[in-house]
Amino acid sequence: AVKEWAYSGKIKYIKKPGGKYRYPESEIKRLLGEAPKGRVAIYARVSSADQREDLERQKQRLVEYAKSKGL
Structure with a gap:
């Protein structure tokens, strides 16, 4: 589900040189409705x-x- 969010532009991500994706914790919390402190x-x-x-x-x-x- 997270990759789908990344592909659709709903979440920011970083693609590492080895092809792996990294998702900032703040982005996951934003999508889950958790407000930043x-x-x-x-x-x-x-x-x-x-x-x-x-x-x-x-x-x-x-x-x-x-x-x-x-x-």
Whole structure:
């Protein structure tokens, strides 16, 4: 099935000098519907230095949320 995908142009491949085919893992995952791992940025801020504890609380909640979503 993978060779058929390669021949039809659905998947990228590399043909080695010996005639063997190599398929990037990212291409297989793409066809199987697996999303590539991305990056997540977390941004928190407060309006003054007096709110440092609030900032730490915000940061912790954002990190926990990202982890709960598998990010």
